[in-house]
Amino acid sequence: MTNSDAVAILGGTGALGFGLAKRLAAAGVPVVIGSRDAGRAADAAERLRADVPTADVRGLSNQDATAAAGRLVVLAVPLTSQVDTLKSIAEQLSEGDIVLDTTVPLAPAIGGRPTHVVGVWAGSAAQQAAANVPKGVTVVSGLHTLSAALLEDLSADLNQSTLICGNRKADKDHVAEVLGRIDGLHIVDAGMLDISRLVEGITPILVGINMRYKTHAGISITGLHDH
Numbered sequence: 001m002t003n004s005d006a007v008a009i010l011g012g013t014g015a016l017g018f019g020l021a022k023r024l025a026a027a028g029v030p031v032v033i034g035s036r037d038a039g040r041a042a043d044a045a046e047r048l049r050a051d052v053p054t055a056d057v058r059g060l061s062n063q064d065a066t067a068a069a070g071r072l073v074v075l076a077v078p079l080t081s082q083v084d085t086l087k088s089i090a091e092q093l094s095e096g097d098i099v100l101d102t103t104v105p106l107a108p109a110i111g112g113r114p115t116h117v118v119g120v121w122a123g124s125a126a127q128q129a130a131a132n133v134p135k136g137v138t139v140v141s142g143l144h145t146l147s148a149a150l151l152e153d154l155s156a157d158l159n160q161s162t163l164i165c166g167n168r169k170a171d172k173d174h175v176a177e178v179l180g181r182i183d184g185l186h187i188v189d190a191g192m193l194d195i196s197r198l199v200e201g202i203t204p205i206l207v208g209i210n211m212r213y214k215t216h217a218g219i220s221i222t223g224l225h226d227h
């Protein structure tokens with residue numbers, strides 16, 4: 001892949017974003033880690049290079065990371081900063097860009113329990129994202145059921161599925177092509193963006209399973225041949 005195919009990961013200094021950055025970089029995908037603080041992003045890029053010496057990775061402000069990316073911008077920030085982060089990069093997004101929203105509206109965001117979700121007025125976190133991107137930019141949601149800890153541990157076999165939702169098949173195909181480079185991750189098209197409400201609701205079930213079984217559970221869709 002060339003640098004014009006770089007994937008921006010906003011919130012790439014955090015648990016999910018950093019794990020994803022590591023897995024993509026290890027798969028040879030150029031990555032730009034975004035942060036509210038460019039220095040913090042640069043530090044994260046350096047940490048990543050220490051673990052993956054072949055990584056093509058930079059760390060920039062969320063705005064510069066979005067501008068430097070190809071079509072794909074991953075949003076990996078807490079629910080409470082999802083809308084503000086999207087508004088902060090509106091000028092850097094261009095027509096045809098895809099925002100991959102990973103937000104799970106878990107109740108701890110408002111002081112509740114991690115095994116519960118909160119209702120989002122738009123219907124789902126993904127639909128809330130779609131309502132806050134400029135015209136011509138589309139939202140695909142995914143990665144909700146992936147454990148950040150498992151992603152970050154490159155010695156761990158992922159061997160699981162991730163469900164993606166979106167209203168344009170071509171955009172989902174692009175996301176699947178990029179994420180599909182991660183070893184052991186199977187990308188499954190779960191339908192239109194409004195289905196994301198149901199997918200986002202799987203995470204609190206996994207959180208409960210993780211608490212009971214002391215593990216990092218994921219999901220696997222069976223019966224799909226040639227995927």
Ligand SMILES: NC(=O)c1ccc[n+]([C@@H]2O[C@H](COP(=O)([O-])OP(=O)(O)OC[C@H]3O[C@@H](n4cnc5c(N)ncnc54)[C@H](OP(=O)(O)O)[C@@H]3O)[C@@H](O)[C@H]2O)c1
Pocket residue numbers: 010011012013014015016017034035036037040041075076077078079080081102103104105106143144145146147148149
């Ligand atoms: N953790 C998981 O296993 C997991 C799995 C699936 C989905 N998700 C989803 O992925 C998103 C990120 O989760 P995470 O666990 O990676 O979160 P996190 O580590 O707490 O935060 C990720 C990054 O978001 C940025 N951020 C922006 N506004 C923030 C604020 N007000 N408070 C704290 N950080 C803020 C921070 O980057 P800067 O300070 O550098 O800007 C931070 O490093 C969430 O929406 C979550 O639902 C997480």
